[in-house]
């Protein structure tokens with residue numbers, strides 16, 4: 425059995441960043457920027473008013489000063505003249521500042537009578553001018569790699585970048601194996617259950633930026649699994665679920681071997697997830713997950729999410745850990761690294777009493793995994809432990 429750290433290092437060698445494609449900005453959210461992108465203009469492209477009011481050509485003013493209103497500037501409608509001493513231009517938020525303007529007086533601070541304005545007492549001290557290029561200048565970069573979110577999409581739009589270079593979504597083929605499995609919505613026999621973690625993993629991978637191909641559930645026969653494995657061809661990553669352990673019907677390693685699997689490792693010193701395997705079939709990375717639902721989801725978090733980051737050209741490594749005090753004591757750990765389903769609440773972390781790797785109700789309530797090193801001694805409440813937030 426190898427350590428979790430060695431297993432992750434081996435997994436990250438199974439793939440390399442995928443190609444770059446251009447997508448319209450409307451489809452860029454959640455995608456990974458693959459190349460630096462430069463602003464094609466300054467923003468704002470002109471000095472602009474930040475408020476509705478009056479632009480004047482002086483900074484020093486006093487209550488009672490009067491100005492003659494000589495025109496109007498609105499967003500999208502520049503005032504073409506120049507402001508001189510004693511003059512004002514009616515101006516609205518976002519309008520280009522007229523030539524000569526030094527300050528905008530907000531309209532609440534003036535009394536207007538016909539084409540004349542008079543400043544009131546105690547006016548707002550601000551000048552209310554947004555300088556040209558104050559947000560960004562032409563050539564300023566949004567740097568890659570970066571997972572794009574809504575704020576980035578808004579920024580790219582403002583930079584007038586309509587097509588964005590992003591990594592193609594890595595394709596992950598998922599094969600659930602087992603005679604006992606049927607898909608959600610089907611009617612199971614009384615000795616069957618519903619395939620669950622294939623769907624959970626697909627959701628996890630999609631969120632991480634992958635495109636998923638959920639292949640038909642494979643029966644526990646070589647021919648059924650062989651057919652599914654052949655359907656996976658062309659994917660960047662093949663993920664199998666179940667059939668990984670030592671039982672007579674655990675045939676994934678054997679069948680994948682006949683299909684050309686070059687295995688890197690089998691069995692990791694961790695709980696849950698011991699019978700994890702990884703390797704390559706031709707150019708395709710392959711990860712064989714244990715069938716227990718929680719084991720497969722935890723392995724997805726620990727190994728496949730970093731691998732997908734790597735495919736997407738993002739920095740990839742172990743999941744970030746934080747240190748938190750334990751809300752209750754823990755027994756000594758065995759020689760396998762233990763990833764305990766837990767909840768972070770009120771600044772402390774509490775492990776669930778039931779840690780069996782079949783319990784999806786527990787996983788669904790968990791917002792964290794406590795990481796126990798191999799042979800970690802018993803721990804008292806209040807001692808600090810390492811935690812991965814889910």
Ligand SMILES: Nc1nc2c(c(=O)[nH]1)N[C@H]1C(S)=C(S)[C@@H](COP(=O)(O)OP(=O)(O)OC[C@H]3O[C@@H](n4cnc5c(N)ncnc54)[C@H](O)[C@@H]3O)O[C@H]1N2
Pocket residue numbers: 600601602604605617618619620621622665666667668669670671674696697698699713714715716717719781
């Ligand atoms: N004698 C031993 N038995 C087992 C060992 C061992 O070391 N010696 N390891 C145990 C560990 S740890 C795990 S984890 C499991 C993993 O076994 P497999 O990967 O072969 O998984 P299966 O036997 O196919 O399934 C285990 C369990 O999970 C259910 N399952 C499978 N796939 C799905 C799915 N897509 N959705 C929902 N549930 C699924 C399956 O019905 C079984 O109940 O082996 C232990 N045994």
Ligand code: MOO
Pocket residue numbers: 694695696697698699714716719781
């Ligand atoms: O290690 Mo298995 O993965 O107990 O559930």
